[in-house]
Amino acid sequence: MSTTETAILIVVVLVGVGAFFGIVLALADRKFYMQQNPLIAEVEDVLPKGQCGACGFAGCAKYAEAVVENPDVAPNLCVPGKAAVAAKVAALTGKDAGSVEExxxxxxxxxxxxxxxxxxxxxxxxxxxxxxxxxxxxxxxxxxxxxxxxxxxxxxxxxxxxxxxxxxxxxxxxxxxxxxxxxxxxxxxxxxxxxxxxxxxxxxxxxxxxxxxxxxxxxxxxxxxxxxxxxxxxxxxxxxxxxxxxxxxxxxxxxxxxxxxxxxxxxxxxxx
Incomplete structure (x- = not known):
């Protein structure tokens, strides 16, 4: 087998392997996909996006997810958002905003x-x-x-x-x-x-x-x-x-x- 034929064969094998694993990953993603609660995106949208972590969670997205899905997570934990954001999060999640001291x-x-x-x-x-x-x-x-x-x-x-x-x-x-x-x-x-x-x-x-x-x-x-x-x-x-x-x-x-x-x-x- 010539050098050119060997190179072509290697390329074909690599493309085939890549395509195979791509299909496997696509099927796995489809099988295990979980639709996110749209309310999480709504809550995240009202947060100030400072990603400061003052709420105790790793960024605004994680806090939005927690406050929507966990009934024990308060809606007033966003320190930068103050009372205004707490009121919005409370309204969206149906929780009591409580008091927020600046x-x-x-x-x-x-x-x-x-x-x-x-x-x-x-x-x-x-x-x-x-x-x-x-x-x-x-x-x-x-x-x-x-x-x-x-x-x-x-x-x-x-x-x-x-x-x-x-x-x-x-x-x-x-x-x-x-x-x-x-x-x-x-x-x-x-x-x-x-x-x-x-x-x-x-x-x-x-x-x-x-x-x-x-x-x-x-x-x-x-x-x-x-x-x-x-x-x-x-x-x-x-x-x-x-x-x-x-x-x-x-x-x-x-x-x-x-x-x-x-x-x-x-x-x-x-x-x-």
């Missing part, structure tokens, strides 16, 4: 370029990568590393990097989906109820002098805010002040004396 991202750091640098980092411009090198280049090992990983992770373009080297939250665009919080290796991004009045923009648990040396804007754990809060909404936990937004809301606080008393400005408006 949420916003808050930056737990005011260090940025003001924080002292302990080393020079010249690697990949990514927060997780920078943290692998001795915990990052900043003297404060709790604060924002400033490489913008949270900004790139936000599916709603609600974050940008400010001139001070810190993320800036666009409260109008922020949906509180939590993607930035999940991405930040420092735990600097916090998701708070939109009704929250004040929050500590710091994560440092270092003692006062050490914290101040690393960053002039750090919480010193001095307790002034706690002693001046008339509602008991602030506690000191490991040299760091912590505000309970639920206590603030329940008390209907309007005076915000904690903001005025903080010597470093570590306590800020929760939604600025």
């Amino acid at each position: 949420r916003k991202a808050h930056v737990l750091c005011r260090g940025g370029k003001a924080a002292r640098e302990a080393a020079r980092y010249e690697g990949v411009a990514d927060c997780a990568a920078a943290k692998l090198v001795s915990g990052g280049p900043k003297a404060c090992k709790y604060g924002c590393l400033g490489f913008g990983s949270c900004v790139r992770a936000c599916p709603f373009d609600a974050l940008s990097m400010g001139a001070d080297g810190l993320p800036v939250v666009d409260v109008l665009a922020c949906t509180g989906c939590g993607k930035c919080q999940a991405t930040c290796p420092q735990g600097v991004m916090q998701i708070l109820p939109a009704s929250a009045l004040a929050a500590v923009s710091c994560r440092s648990h270092a003692k006062g002098p050490a914290a101040r040396k690393a960053c002039p804007n750090a919480c010193l754990g001095c307790g002034l805010c706690m002693r001046n809060c008339p509602h008991g909404a602030i506690k000191i936990d490991g040299c760091l002040a912590v505000v309970d937004p639920a206590v603030c809301k329940a008390a209907g606080c309007t005076e915000k004396t904690c903001l005025a008393k903080c010597p470093t400005g570590a306590i800020r408006e929760a939604v600025e």
Whole structure:
């Protein structure tokens, strides 16, 4: 058999094998095909398509499938969609929408370029990568590393990097989906109820002098805010002040004396 005849035979065999398996797969697909409930597509269509996973499912399609087919899955799990989407999903699925509290991202750091640098980092411009090198280049090992990983992770373009080297939250665009919080290796991004009045923009648990040396804007754990809060909404936990937004809301606080008393400005408006 000549080389040409051999080549032709190989091609014929390959085409035949490919056609055979193509027919087998087509028959299998037809046999096992399951028609999707059209309601799933309707529910998915009203979702914001951020694919953020805040609902607890792997994307909008999976949540739509679950909320339609599982009676125990609530229609108000789409955080970016807020109450409006919850109402639409509830109407489509015949479920009770329940209550939905709007949420916003808050930056737990005011260090940025003001924080002292302990080393020079010249690697990949990514927060997780920078943290692998001795915990990052900043003297404060709790604060924002400033490489913008949270900004790139936000599916709603609600974050940008400010001139001070810190993320800036666009409260109008922020949906509180939590993607930035999940991405930040420092735990600097916090998701708070939109009704929250004040929050500590710091994560440092270092003692006062050490914290101040690393960053002039750090919480010193001095307790002034706690002693001046008339509602008991602030506690000191490991040299760091912590505000309970639920206590603030329940008390209907309007005076915000904690903001005025903080010597470093570590306590800020929760939604600025």
